[in-house]
Amino acid sequence: MNSPPEPPSPAERPAVTDAELLAAHINGDPHAFSEIVKRHRDRMWAVALRTLGDPDEAADAVQDAFVSAYRKAATFRGEAAVTTWLHRIVVNACLDRMRRKSVRPVADDELIEAAERETPLPDQTVEREVSMEVSAALKLLPSDQRAALVLVDMMGYSVEDAAQVLQVPSGTVKSRCARGRAKLAPILSHLRNRTDLDRVSSAKGAELRDG
Amino acid sequence: MTGDTHYDLEILAELAEGLLDVDTARRVREHLAVCDPCGELLADLAAVREVLAATPTPAMPMGVALRIDKALAAEAESRRGGVGLAETPDWDELMRDAPWEQPVSTESAPEPVRLGVVSDDGTIVPARRTVARRRRWAMPAVAAAAAAVVVGTALASTSLLASGGGTSGTSGGGDVVAKSASSPPASPATSPPKDHKRAKSYSLTDSGHNYSEQDLRRPIEGLFGFRQAIDNSADAGKVDKCVSRVASRSKLATYAVDQGQYNGQEALIVASWKNKAAKRLRIDVVDPFNCKNLRKPALGHW
Numbered sequence: 001m002n003s004p005p006e007p008p009s010p011a012e013r014p015a016v017t018d019a020e021l022l023a024a025h026i027n028g029d030p031h032a033f034s035e036i037v038k039r040h041r042d043r044m045w046a047v048a049l050r051t052l053g054d055p056d057e058a059a060d061a062v063q064d065a066f067v068s069a070y071r072k073a074a075t076f077r078g079e080a081a082v083t084t085w086l087h088r089i090v091v092n093a094c095l096d097r098m099r100r101k102s103v104r105p106v107a108d109d110e111l112i113e114a115a116e117r118e119t120p121l122p123d124q125t126v127e128r129e130v131s132m133e134v135s136a137a138l139k140l141l142p143s144d145q146r147a148a149l150v151l152v153d154m155m156g157y158s159v160e161d162a163a164q165v166l167q168v169p170s171g172t173v174k175s176r177c178a179r180g181r182a183k184l185a186p187i188l189s190h191l192r193n194r195t196d197l198d199r200v201s202s203a204k205g206a207e208l209r210d211g
Numbered sequence: 212m213t214g215d216t217h218y219d220l221e222i223l224a225e226l227a228e229g230l231l232d233v234d235t236a237r238r239v240r241e242h243l244a245v246c247d248p249c250g251e252l253l254a255d256l257a258a259v260r261e262v263l264a265a266t267p268t269p270a271m272p273m274g275v276a277l278r279i280d281k282a283l284a285a286e287a288e289s290r291r292g293g294v295g296l297a298e299t300p301d302w303d304e305l306m307r308d309a310p311w312e313q314p315v316s317t318e319s320a321p322e323p324v325r326l327g328v329v330s331d332d333g334t335i336v337p338a339r340r341t342v343a344r345r346r347r348w349a350m351p352a353v354a355a356a357a358a359a360v361v362v363g364t365a366l367a368s369t370s371l372l373a374s375g376g377g378t379s380g381t382s383g384g385g386d387v388v389a390k391s392a393s394s395p396p397a398s399p400a401t402s403p404p405k406d407h408k409r410a411k412s413y414s415l416t417d418s419g420h421n422y423s424e425q426d427l428r429r430p431i432e433g434l435f436g437f438r439q440a441i442d443n444s445a446d447a448g449k450v451d452k453c454v455s456r457v458a459s460r461s462k463l464a465t466y467a468v469d470q471g472q473y474n475g476q477e478a479l480i481v482a483s484w485k486n487k488a489a490k491r492l493r494i495d496v497v498d499p500f501n502c503k504n505l506r507k508p509a510l511g512h513w
Binding site: 030045055067070131154171177184189 | 224
């Protein structure tokens with residue numbers, strides 16, 4: 001199957017695979033699991049932050065997820081990539097959190113500030129506005145649509161990978177994405193003219209229209 | 212239906228995802244060919260994907276990463292019952308013959324050995340371990356063992372230090388523990404009386420960062436140079452004591468001290484100027500209780 005995008009530098013691809021690290025962890029290697037955490041924490045953080053829209057909730061969810069993965073590593077059967085398995089645990093931790101209690105409404109400023117603390121944005125004004133509107137808009141979606149859009153549109157995973165993570169058929173992922181995008185389109189349409197997205201989108205639309 | 216009736220966003224989104232049956236898809240496409248408003252909606256949908264993809268995804272903040280490390284260390288401890296405490300190698304002892312340690316070792320008197328007590332599980336606990344500690348210094352036993360293993364491995368892989376490692380290995384735990392029990396007050400020669408009341412000559416920060424060997428090879432400024440200095444921490448006295456000991460060993464001026472961890476173990480990172488003009492520093496990593504080096508002092512740069 002396709003695995004989610006590799007870390008940015010394929011040149012220095014680690015000699016030890018995730019699966020080997022997980023096996024070492026199960027066999028009692030005290031450092032193997034922290035290496036897994038180190039490799040994947042940024043992506044897990046991004047998924048949780050975008051799915052939950054709240055840095056505190058996201059931190060709790062990612063922590064729960066990693067501890068849970070640590071505990072149940074022995075149940076990993078190798079039927080999916082380790083990254084897929086980790087994503088599944090993180091996404092489920094997020095969905096559990098959203099189900100258990102309605103996530104505290106968070107000021108978008110707060111989320112943006114949390115984001116900027118770590119990643120100085122190249123173009124503060126445009127990207128900040130876009131980011132704020134996107135996080136606000138995502139919160140209007142039902143959690144299943146939000147989770148699908150975060151994985152497919154924001155994180156760039158294939159529909160098949162997202163289906164494995166969410167443990168639903170690919171068609172379900174597509175339909176959740178379609179319904180989510182339909183809800184977001186009126187809210188985010190004005191951003192089309194903000195950047196150079198307009199040209200790309202029109203070309204895409206034309207292509208679709210012409211079959 | 213190419214006339215008045217338009218398609219809604221949901222149908223158009225399904226078209227884009229290839230979810231419509233062949234006949235419906237063809238009808239919608241025929242409509243799109245002649246209907247500008249619906250074409251605009253389709254472009255809006257495509258823009259949603261572009262906007263979502265362009266939204267930056269931040270890296271995990273250091274505080275969250277540290278939190279997770281701690282939670283996993285606690286999990287490791289609870290699983291393994293917290294037994295098997297291993298002592299950290301005594302770097303002061305191992306590095307005694309290193310060139311930069313010579314001046315100190317020549318003037319230091321033999322240190323009296325203090326006794327430890329044997330605990331239930333057979334390990335020897337230094338008698339002085341009764342000093343009350345703040346919670347942030349508390350560390351899971353397994354994490355301590357893990358840190359010791361890491362340091363031990365690094366030691367074994369350094370040919371320069373191979374003989375020192377052998378000494379540590381063969382002398383057994385008792386010797387090491389006895390050394391660790393000989394605490395700062397027991398060696399007046401190595402801790403010259405200093406007036407702790409006077410203003411600090413170095414900046415003290417408390418990042419809590421878990422340093423790795425790789426971190427310390429990078430310019431230190433990026434790690435803690437930008438952090439806000441703290442003055443009146445409750446730890447300042449304890450830190451100052453260790454800084455004095457490090458300074459007495461290195462004979463260098465301390466520039467900056469950060470409270471954090473080294474491979475998961477509580478540690479003070481002490482940076483002293485070796486050559487200020489060249490921005491060369493000596494980096495000592497010491498434990499905050501006994502001020503002993505947790506790894507070989509090394510050169511770093513600012």
